[in-house]
Amino acid sequence: MILYDSDLKIFYSTLINDDNFFSGFGTKDLGDGRNIDTTINFVQKNIPNFKTIVIPEQIHSTNVTVFNSNLIDNVEKITETDGVITDDEKSILTIITADCCPIMFVEKRQGIVGISHQGWRGSVKRLGQKMVKKIIELGGKKENIIVAIGPTIGGCCYDIDDERYFEFLEEFDGYASKIFHRHMGKLHLNLALLNYLQIKELGISEKNIDHFPFCTSCDKKRFFSFRRDKKQDYGEMLSFICII
Ligand SMILES: [Zn+2]
Numbered sequence: 001m002i003l004y005d006s007d008l009k010i011f012y013s014t015l016i017n018d019d020n021f022f023s024g025f026g027t028k029d030l031g032d033g034r035n036i037d038t039t040i041n042f043v044q045k046n047i048p049n050f051k052t053i054v055i056p057e058q059i060h061s062t063n064v065t066v067f068n069s070n071l072i073d074n075v076e077k078i079t080e081t082d083g084v085i086t087d088d089e090k091s092i093l094t095i096i097t098a099d100c101c102p103i104m105f106v107e108k109r110q111g112i113v114g115i116s117h118q119g120w121r122g123s124v125k126r127l128g129q130k131m132v133k134k135i136i137e138l139g140g141k142k143e144n145i146i147v148a149i150g151p152t153i154g155g156c157c158y159d160i161d162d163e164r165y166f167e168f169l170e171e172f173d174g175y176a177s178k179i180f181h182r183h184m185g186k187l188h189l190n191l192a193l194l195n196y197l198q199i200k201e202l203g204i205s206e207k208n209i210d211h212f213p214f215c216t217s218c219d220k221k222r223f224f225s226f227r228r229d230k231k232q233d234y235g236e237m238l239s240f241i242c243i244i
Pocket of ligand 1: 153154155156157158215216217218
């Protein structure tokens with residue numbers, strides 16, 4: 001289940017957060033995640049004794065970085081990556097999104113966490129599946145992997161043109177009836193559902209997948225939305241995960 005923490009102003013997955021793992025999908029109330037101070041302020045205030053804040057330079061790729069560091073009280077930027085995985089304690093993995101689909105991954109027994117950012121490019125190229133496979137490569141077991149899919153633009157608001165439709169159709173023909181619908185003559189795509197189906201396809205049990213039921217574009221009070229806001233009042237939400 002995804003719940004809201006009104007003190008921290010984050011949504012979190014009850015499948016993930018416990019005494020050893022801490023994660024959150026941030027809201028507008030945290031500030032614009034593109035500003036690095038938003039992340040630093042949040043972490044300094046809420047994650048005592050953190051070691052490193054990991055900030056990927058997101059480029060809509062399917063590049064995955066396995067991060068390890070001995071540095072303390074540090075900010076580490078990683079170039080050209082959209083997925084980060086670590087087994088470090090107190091290394092805070094972050095991404096920012098506004099309509100794109102943020103996904104978190106945990107293998108609690110092995111102590112591995114990951115986070116990834118997928119817009120349409122990452123989704124069509126199956127970045128979420130790449131993250132799961134990498135965690136398994138690092139010693140994780142499929143049956144222990146938990147996944148949480150965060151606030152994403154909904155099928156209600158995400159219309160796509162024909163070119164993109166055919167690109168998705170080519171890769172995900174079998175899911176077409178589930179992920180596309182037509183509204184007012186336009187084709188709409190449910191990006192979060194597509195990512196959910198990809199994770200399930202790998203054999204991750206439904207009970208291990210949490211997903212966020214609202215749309216970033218519809219919920220103006222809580223979320224920034226690239227599609228909705230364009231250049232006015234535009235920002236991005238911070239999401240993070242760490243082993244504490
Ligand atoms: Zn919507």
